[in-house]
Amino acid sequence: MRRKILFPALKYAIAAWLGFLQSQATAAERQPNILWIVAEDLSPWFGCYGSKVNRDDTPVIDKMAAEGVLFKRAYSPAPVCSAARSALITGMMQTTTGTQEHRSSRTTDGEVVPEELRIYLPEGVRTLPEMMKDAGYFTFNSGKDDYNFHYNRLELYDVGTSPDYRVGQNGWQGNRAEHWKSYTRYVWGSRPDKSQPWFGQIQIDGGKGDKKFIPASKRVDRSSVKLPPYFPDTPALREAWTAHYDNARGSDVIVSRIIEQLKQDEELENTVIFFFSDHGSNTSLRHKQFCYEGGMHVPLIVWGKHPSIVPGKVVNDLVSLLDVTASTLKLAGVDLPNEWEGQPLWGEGYRPAQYIIGARDRCDYTIDQSRTVRTDRFRYIRNYYPDRPLLQAGYRDKRPAAKDLRRLYTKEELTPYQKEHWFGVRPFEELYDIARDPHQMDNLALDPRFASDLIEHRKLLSSWQFKTDDKGLYPESNLQLEATYELWKDLPIFRDAEVNPEYERFGP
Secondary structure (H helix, E strand, O other): OHHHHHHHHHHHHHHHHHHHHHHHHHHHHOOOEEEEEEEOOOOOOOHHHOOOOOOOOOHHHHHHHHHOEEEEEEEOOOOOHHHHHHHHHHOOOHHHHOOOOOOOOOOOOOOOOOHHHOOOOOOOOOOHHHHHHHOOOEEEEOOOOOOOOOOOHHHHOOEOOOOOOOEEOOEEOOOOOOHHHHHHHHHHHHOOOOOOOEEEEEEEOHHHOHHHHOOHHHOOOHHHOOOOOOOOOOHHHHHHHHHHHHHHHHHHHHHHHHHHHHHHOOOOOOEEEEEEEOOOOOOOOOOOOOOOHHHHEEOEEEEOOOOOOOOOEEEEEEEEOHHHHHHHHHHOOOOOOOOOOOOOOOOOOOOOOOOEEEEEOOEOOEOOOEEEEEOOOEEEEEEOOOOOOOOOOOOOOOOHHHHHHHHHHHOOOOOHHHHHHHHOOOOOEEEEEOOOOOOOOOOHHHOHHHHHHHHHHHHHHHHHHHHHOOHHHOOOOHHHHHHHHHHHOOOHHHHOOOOOHHHHHHOO
């Protein structure tokens, strides 16, 4: 009798053990969920990046860095959103695919782009979410796309819109705040197979206003922060500069809410999170849209329970956001297309980059062009419109910071450097020793002691431009310029500015 009782118990125990082993094997084979938390316009002003101002005020992002992999020197392909995002989503530089001009292949929001204004990706080039879908992933994007090419959003993402989600051909429109919360709930309800891995993009405001998530008592004391010497010290410029510290603190709050919500929704397990920004701060007039460190340097943290992620690892190699695209596809178990210009951030084939390229072209209606090379020690910049001042007419002209600079210039109250830097003729070439000159104010391109370094960087850029057929070196079509003019011509900021002469042919 006793043997008859024990035998079924043993049988059930063995069956349970085998079931456990099978579930473990299935979990090990299952592809991870992958989430991009993309902060807009956010420089890495966090404690984990050495910020003294925010040393104790970004605890969640700092904890992610301590538990995941922190990339100290990550750089965007462009210092402006649509060009950077066009590169990110294709795994190739925007100058390679012809999507480098900011806000191209579009009319006003909500209108269908006519055929003659559409920019198509080169034949055979596919976007990352399309390839993720082919790999069996469910895909979604809670916010803006902002890609400078023609596409159908529902071919990229399985979930297009939810009942409270307005979206045009280029993505989110309207006040998003914490819209992602209701959107992801809609995503989970739309996914037919709950075990299917997913690739998602959650957009947060970052440098465009995440400070709204912190109370006034938690904000930075404006009088305690020192401005960089290329700025005069005025209340407006001080506010613009220090507000970015508050935005970083606010981004920490919203990231904590996203992680907690994923945990509550039982979607955090087996999820790898990439936290990064599309480019640097938009509050500083010298960061966004420009090829200095402030415009190109971005935060990048990879967090999650995955064999590729070594907890607490700090990477000082130069990396590009194109490497995020490559790493995402690798995590999905898909071979990278040969034409992709990034590399996975881990694995046997990883090799530290010797240099990172960045590019700035037309931004909104402001026609300009710069290219930059970041090496271990130096940043090299080549300006193709040196006769156009750094503070030529642009979309931020109505902001108090820009008004202050122009007012002080008119009153001749700027320092000689500030006057020349903001309103003078720019050098064709710039070369800066980043460690010695973090503000990039001492242009070594004019110093004969650094002639060999200048030549080396000049060759690196020219070689890259030839190899990739840099599309920015070709003039933008009259059709696209006229479309840009039509987008902006009725706005006071455009009518009141001394805009580029290329638009004169379209005016009254």
